[in-house]
Amino acid sequence: MTNGSRFELFNLDLDPAFDLIKRSGAKVVGVQVPEGLKRMASDLARDIQEETCAEVIFSGDPCYGACDVDLDLCRAADLVIHVGHSEMLEGDPLHDKVVYVEARMRADVREAVEGAAELLKTSRVGVVTTVQHIHKLPEVLELLGGRGIEGIVRPGGRTRYPGQVLGCNYEAARNADVDEYLFVGTGQFHPLGVALATGKRVVAADPVTGNVSVIDAAPMLRRRYGAIARAGDAERIAVIVSKKPGQRRMELARRMMSLGEEQGKRMILVYLDRMEPDALVNLGVDAAVSTACPRIALDDQAKYPVPVLTPPEFEVLLGRRKGEYLFDEIEQMPI
Amino acid sequence: MTNGSRFELFNLDLDPAFDLIKRSGAKVVGVQVPEGLKRMASDLARDIQEETCAEVIFSGDPCYGACDVDLDLCRAADLVIHVGHSEMLEGDPLHDKVVYVEARMRADVREAVEGAAELLKTSRVGVVTTVQHIHKLPEVLELLGGRGIEGIVRPGGRTRYPGQVLGCNYEAARNADVDEYLFVGTGQFHPLGVALATGKRVVAADPVTGNVSVIDAAPMLRRRYGAIARAGDAERIAVIVSKKPGQRRMELARRMMSLGEEQGKRMILVYLDRMEPDALVNLGVDAAVSTACPRIALDDQAKYPVPVLTPPEFEVLLGRRKGEYLFDEIEQMPI
The missing domain is CATH 3.40.50.11860 (Diphthamide synthesis DPH1/DPH2 domain 3)
Incomplete structure (x- = not known):
């Protein structure tokens, strides 16, 4: 139940959050989830109440990332579960109240990475992804290695994991001394960001659709x-x-x-x-x-x-x- | 200049706010205005900077009333000027930072009140309005008196002025022991609120359009x-x-x-x-x-x-x- 098996695309490990609620004696628990996961609110509230007896208050405003922790909710609750993003706000006094529950995508990366490998031009590429796929990086490196490609994964600054990028931060990419990148993840904004932030060639592999593409930053630059x-x-x-x-x-x-x-x-x-x-x-x-x-x-x-x-x-x-x-x-x- | 002569419909008396900024030595002044007045933001910023040398930060989020003081702005500024509504939040710890600058409508009430008097059925009516027209109440009472109608003005609870109602509070109406009300102001929501909150007959007089009407609460109740x-x-x-x-x-x-x-x-x-x-x-x-x-x-x-x-x-x-x-x-x- 706590492993979120009802959420088709994602794994959520809520047990550490449940333990913390019990240990801390929190009576009011705030919960913040990104829009795409809001539908699980009602089930999640029931799980938390059944496990911990705490009252649950949901954040109803949109949530766009770990940059967007609901501070009003932090003020109203004893403890806030922030779902879907990795920890960021170490500097905030309300930060001690926030427990981050990352959402890990189940999507298999093999097909997309193998397709993307065909498009790579160099044998030493920087590998970056978003937190939803970060647990797949070892597999990505292995798949690349099997094709004679060395994947380089570097830590960033504002991000929690090596190889992790955010829409606003590509240090993990810039820290790799390479001429080409493989981005593993969904959407065009992040790989476009890698291309704009590094000025290098970027191949994007989408594990959800299986699509692969070479990023063309020129239209965005014209706009x-x-x-x-x-x-x-x-x-x-x-x-x-x-x-x-x-x-x-x-x-x-x-x-x-x-x-x-x-x-x-x-x-x-x-x-x-x-x-x-x-x-x-x-x-x-x-x-x-x-x-x-x-x-x-x-x-x-x-x-x-x-x-x-x-x-x-x-x-x-x-x-x-x-x-x-x-x-x-x-x-x-x-x- | 400080009298807001550039704002066709409203009088704003900013001088007390300017004095307070200078006396308090506020270096960062927040300003919050309702949507209808947001266009004056740029001129208002210039006026404040020229008068006081303080930095001005505008609240960019919509503002719906004195219930909606921008507390984030209060945290970022030394003092906040909240324009358009009358004081409400005495209980909030951030409230000490807020200076309320009411917006008073210039619109003449004579035509609307005289028209409304024709529709009134009793000679003793409760008179209520919103803060934008509160300064016109003596004139309204005089106009009614000239027609042999006694206007009853009572204090409310959550409102600052006798006779003042809010979209969420009609105590000033309920506190009057009458069978009929005259509402002076714009829009249908407030007079409808008077009708629903009191169950009595309400005549509305709009000083801006000159329109008068008898409020029919039945369609709203059906909805x-x-x-x-x-x-x-x-x-x-x-x-x-x-x-x-x-x-x-x-x-x-x-x-x-x-x-x-x-x-x-x-x-x-x-x-x-x-x-x-x-x-x-x-x-x-x-x-x-x-x-x-x-x-x-x-x-x-x-x-x-x-x-x-x-x-x-x-x-x-x-x-x-x-x-x-x-x-x-x-x-x-x-x-």
């Missing part, structure tokens, strides 16, 4: 330089700071405010939990610089009525940065 | 009993608790949880900042009980995929309440 160009004559510019504990880069935002003000822009510092199109419409700004999750500018631009730039893109706009495109990584805990 | 009926065979039910400081009724929510569990329902306690249709979809519940702003159930039901009931409506569903419809009022500070 980003397009957004920078469209922001060219913006007069009123909002600098967005996220309230989410792992995205709260107030000092960076203040630097962006100064850079804009020095060039005569009307700058507004805006602090928010969730970036929404309406927020920008109502503020009446011509452009925004987002110091929150880089995905807001890169992946969600189409949602917004005005150009939304990352901090390095804003520096390009102001002529303060030249050369290669710099991916906006969050390297240290911003708290 | 509400329809929602209760649709929730009849719900098995999984979420009880929603708002994170907003003036809506956070955790004890009431716990009572609703118990009532549902006693009748064999699968209950889930959900804590959230913003109620969204997706939240209910993802949780996979058949119905919800909202202990947050009553407007969520009453005004926004059409947005949600499942019936959303107020706590008294849930009691009707469970057979724990009979008789007249009870409007869900928030009477005490829930903090």
Whole structure:
């Protein structure tokens, strides 16, 4: 029961969390799960109540990562179970209340990795993945080795496991001295991030669909330089700071405010939990610089009525940065 | 300049806030404004910076009332200017940081009140309004008096001014011993609330449009009993608790949880900042009980995929309440 056998795609090991609830005597247990797992809320509440007799309070707001621990829930509960992401917020005073329960995907990597190996051009590749597949890395290295390819796995900075990348952090990739990467995981955003953050060739292997592809960063780069160009004559510019504990880069935002003000822009510092199109419409700004999750500018631009730039893109706009495109990584805990 | 002459519809007296910023030596000033006033953000930031040299941080999240003070902003700033609503959160430890700047509508009440007087049936009516028009009450009473009608203005509980009502509180109406009410203000939700909370006849006078109308609560009541009926065979039910400081009724929510569990329902306690249709979809519940702003159930039901009931409506569903419809009022500070 506690092994989450009802969750087809994922393994959740809840036993350590149950033990901790019992040992700590927590009476109110908060639970935070990403959107894709919210449907298990009701079953999970029953499991926790049956095992521990604690009251369960669910976080109903969307959860986008370990950067997005629900601090209000931490205040309301004695202990919070944060499902699906690996530990990140060591610096936060509320962090002691949070137990991370990683979600491990059952999906078999063999087919995708073997397909991807065909597309690799070098015999020494950096191997990166997200936390959902991190337990598959030994198997990935073995599969590559069987084809004479050496897989290089390096630790990152903000991540818990060697080889682990986040949408906002590719240190595990940058720390590998290679000319090519294999990304194992779902979606296009992370492998695109590896390509943009390293400037190297990236082959993506999706264990869920079995699809393999060579990442082409050119369309994204065209869109980003397009957004920078469209922001060219913006007069009123909002600098967005996220309230989410792992995205709260107030000092960076203040630097962006100064850079804009020095060039005569009307700058507004805006602090928010969730970036929404309406927020920008109502503020009446011509452009925004987002110091929150880089995905807001890169992946969600189409949602917004005005150009939304990352901090390095804003520096390009102001002529303060030249050369290669710099991916906006969050390297240290911003708290 | 500080008198907000650029804001066509409203008078804002910012001078006391400016004085307080200077006297307190606040270096970082947070500013929170309702959506309708967000466009003034940029001008307001400039005014504050020029007057006080403080750094200004705007709240970018929607703001629905004095119940919705941005506590994250309070933590990030030395002092917060909350625009548009009257003081409410005396109980909150962060409350000392908040300066309320009420927005007073310039709209002339004469035409609407004279029109409404024609529709009144009694010579002794309760007079209620929202904070935006509270300064017009003496004129309203005078206009009524000129027609031989005595206007009764009574203090409420959760509100600052006699005669003031909120979307969640009609004590100022209930405290008047009358058979009929005159509501002065915009929109249908507040006068409908007066009708539902008192069971009496309500005439509404809108100073902005000049429109007058007799409130008919019957269609809303039909919709509400329809929602209760649709929730009849719900098995999984979420009880929603708002994170907003003036809506956070955790004890009431716990009572609703118990009532549902006693009748064999699968209950889930959900804590959230913003109620969204997706939240209910993802949780996979058949119905919800909202202990947050009553407007969520009453005004926004059409947005949600499942019936959303107020706590008294849930009691009707469970057979724990009979008789007249009870409007869900928030009477005490829930903090």
